[in-house]
Amino acid sequence: MLFSRPMKKVDYARLPTEKSNPRSRNIDGLPVERILEIISHEDAKIPEAVAKVKKNIARAVKLIVARIQNGGRVFFAGAGTSGRLGILEAAECPPTFNTPPALIQAVIAGGRKAVFRSQEGAEDRRDQGCKIFRKKIEPEDVLIGIAASGVTPFVAGAIEAAKEKKAAVILIACNAASPFKGLVDCLIAPKIGPEIITGSTRLKAGTATKLILNMLTVASMIRLGKVYQNWMVDLQPKSQKLRARALRLIERLGRVSSKEARDYFERAGRKTKPAILMAKKGLSYPEASEKLKKASGFLRKALAKL
Numbered sequence: 001m002l003f004s005r006p007m008k009k010v011d012y013a014r015l016p017t018e019k020s021n022p023r024s025r026n027i028d029g030l031p032v033e034r035i036l037e038i039i040s041h042e043d044a045k046i047p048e049a050v051a052k053v054k055k056n057i058a059r060a061v062k063l064i065v066a067r068i069q070n071g072g073r074v075f076f077a078g079a080g081t082s083g084r085l086g087i088l089e090a091a092e093c094p095p096t097f098n099t100p101p102a103l104i105q106a107v108i109a110g111g112r113k114a115v116f117r118s119q120e121g122a123e124d125r126r127d128q129g130c131k132i133f134r135k136k137i138e139p140e141d142v143l144i145g146i147a148a149s150g151v152t153p154f155v156a157g158a159i160e161a162a163k164e165k166k167a168a169v170i171l172i173a174c175n176a177a178s179p180f181k182g183l184v185d186c187l188i189a190p191k192i193g194p195e196i197i198t199g200s201t202r203l204k205a206g207t208a209t210k211l212i213l214n215m216l217t218v219a220s221m222i223r224l225g226k227v228y229q230n231w232m233v234d235l236q237p238k239s240q241k242l243r244a245r246a247l248r249l250i251e252r253l254g255r256v257s258s259k260e261a262r263d264y265f266e267r268a269g270r271k272t273k274p275a276i277l278m279a280k281k282g283l284s285y286p287e288a289s290e291k292l293k294k295a296s297g298f299l300r301k302a303l304a305k306l
Helices: 032-043 046-051 054-069 080-097 120-124 126-136 153-164 204-223 240-254 258-267 272-281 285-294 299-304
Strands: 074-078 104-108 142-146 168-172 186-188
Touching: 032 204, 046 054, 046 204, 054 074, 054 142, 054 168, 054 186, 054 204, 074 080, 074 126, 074 153, 080 104, 080 142, 080 204, 104 126, 120 153, 126 153, 142 153, 142 204, 153 168, 168 204, 240 258, 240 272, 258 272, 272 285, 272 299, 285 299
Parallel strands: 074 104, 074 142, 142 168, 168 186
Antiparallel strands: none
16 A cells, blocks of 8 residues: 555755745835735736646546546545635535535545644644545545645545545645655646745645636536536525526526516526526426436536427
């Protein structure tokens, strides 16, 4: 097993995320306006760095979509900021795309308490990462490890467990030379340069990671039929704002009055996508549901077949 081999000793000083940024070297002696200018200048470089790794992001999206279509799930694993970003991504998918909570899950080193209070030593628990994911992950699943440094032991343990189970593995790291790169199916490693505050990966690395996670989940959900045009048609209308949005979608896309939109919404059991199909084509709820099922959930395909 991979876990029987200890990780090589890491020379932290050589990690890209531990390098000192010459442009912020004297930031502690600058006025606020200049501090903000430096931060803004450094942040502006991040989207370009992420864009340069879009081929690997596309590979990861295709991997995620294929696994989900074959009954698999998605797991995020990370520590500290990386772990919290994974939790945020997993938490946002059900209300945005109406995914079941079990489909996209996240685990942070140190457990639930680490979400709100830093548990810095937890990231060194490679054994915990391995133990947790040996129980959770299955061969049809995909693990997305998030490790800004590319060397986080907890993530190493998660990767090891996933590889043992023959699950797919994606790694997001701001270190193209990560020692894990030979173990993963896809490495996404934007070159963002050193942090403004040396080693503070909640800054540029965190922003780059969030951009990549946005791309992974949104592109995957689009390819799974969760979006029509650029509308969030699979949302869960559980708040006043989301119910109002659902009704606007039915009215606009179904080309009906607001009163009719509300009627279709209720007749569809407050499910936006079938309600749109009902309004657009004058179908009953069972008919609309059947059309969507035959179209694999894609509203565009269901509309085209009528």
